[in-house]
Amino acid sequence: MTEQELAVSARGLSRNFGPVQAVRDVSLAISPGTIYGFLGPNGSGKSTTIRMLCGLLTASAGEARVLGLDVRSDAEKLKQQIGYMTQRFSLYEDLTVRENLRFIAEVYTIPGASRRSRIEELMSRFNLQQQSRQRAGKLSGGQRQRLALAAAILHKPRMLFLDEPTSAVDPQNRRDFWETLFQLAQQGTTILVSTHYMDEAERCHKLAILHKGVKVADGSPRELGEQIDSNVVEVVADDANQAREAMYGIAEVSSVTQLGIRLRALIPKQVDNPVQLVKQALAARRIAAQVEHTLPSLEDVFVSVTELQDAEQHAA
């Protein structure tokens, strides 16, 4: 796919805030009609990258094109074609649901007749008809989020940026929300969504893992699992705490994650026969456990790549 056809293409995007490097050398290639995820903890540079792609922040270095438009020089033209849902609720709390939508529609200069039908359509699609006269400040978390999404797609943008859209929402609302996103993607909208939830990242077509402002890995969730240079060994033990202590004692184990009575250990690929290694270590301590090799989950990938980068930074 050429650069013109990509929904988002970025090369060497960086941003400094004073001496702090919030984003360093991030390159992206996002195909149209896909849902692309930014996975990373708070402060990993997700919001800053999204803001640079929306034209809200100027990149300190690097360049980016969104829908074929340069985010620096064509920022105003771009704004007609993108939708942006901010992390913080940013509609007017003292206006009602309908007034907010009307305001956004007017700002995008959607003509009268189609404006009204579009607002009705969105309110019924997002189940907000009952609240149409309610002030936005009085809505529940889920209702607010649906309103914000409705406002972001009101002008039918080809590209949608969502900055941690589900952080204040219950699981049912999250499911519904993602269903809407898939529908939008199917209709051709490209969606870039940032999250710190593994299960959400897993739903994306492709994703990038950001850590301390650097893109440490990218690809589909499946590719990411294959890429990682660690084997995952799962241990099921009656006394998981004891087993965990024992596994910390193995030099080759780079990390251990506990999930109830299950433990997942990451062991670098260059170590031969990792299952045997763990079995022996546990047997030496007389801990009864089942040990087997499993496929890496996204969380394993996340832990593996971020720790790898931390180790490299320490070394440097």
Place this chain on the structure above:
Amino acid sequence: MNSLLRIFAIMRKELLQLARDRLTFGMIVGIPLIQLLMFGYAINTDVRNLKGAVADQAGSHLSRQLVADINASQVVVFEEQVATEADLTALLDSGRVSLGLYIPADFDRRIINKDRPAAQLLVDGTDPIILGVGQQLLAMTMGFDTAVPEQESAGLFAVRNYYNPERRSSVNIVPGLVGVILTMTMVLFTAVAIVRERERGNLELLITTPVRSTELMLGKIAPYVMIGLLQVVIILGLGRLLFDLPLQGQRIDVLWASLLFIATNLSLGLFISTSATTQFQAMQMTFFIFLPSILLSGFMFPFEGMPELARIIAEALPLTHFNRLIRGIVLRGAGIETMMADVIALGVILAIMLTLAIRRFSKRLD
């Protein structure tokens, strides 16, 4: 065309929010009302009923006549009689009276001889207005009522009081209040206008939309222009009702002067709004405009009496120019075209502030 639609969208939204913000709405009507009543009634430089004391050592018919004459003027009311000049000084010191009248024992002879002042006024000079009253009393004359009225010597000057024959200070203060109230409310409303959107997070959304900086600024200003005019009508209307304020000039001139001044204040507020990061900061900055405006613009003290530096600062304040315009139009019946210097000055401040505000407001977060 699209630009106009977006400006209207912002105006509509602004008015909706305004109608729901009871405190701001109350300020629009409340501030003019309270200030008008306060300044119109309470702040009064026509002094009446000052407390005084008298030490009459003459005790003659003539000296009693003098006290009665002064009492009749209502400027001073002599409530206490004391024996000596020292007693008067004590009363002044204690603050119980502002003015003392000492009539020496040889008062009658001094009146006849006219070689020395007949009596002495002891005035609390800490308040220049009271001192002024003392000066007024100097003009009084006194003679033996039995004698043929003496030929009064013609003074050097005779004062002809133009525009305010009854010497009411409310006549001067009410038109000035128009400017003060507009400065207070207009600058404040717009100063918080953009900062508020920033604080509440609305701005991040707004700047990802196609709204341009100029459109945002104009859409934010426009509703307040109407509110400002409403305030002008309230103040001048009530001024007429309560204080008999005349309107010598043309209404259309009042409208033009007010429009220009309102727009200038709003752009000043916008400039503050683009410089401040919180609403509180914006309010503090508003105060830096408001205080010198009240003190230096000629609203409180005559402009000409101020030192040069103060006058230079005052020339940069919109209120100074507006005060000249509105007083000229309302009180002297002057046409706005005769005061073009002030019109131009306001126009220049408006242009500078609006340009700075639009320049400073970038549709970016960095």
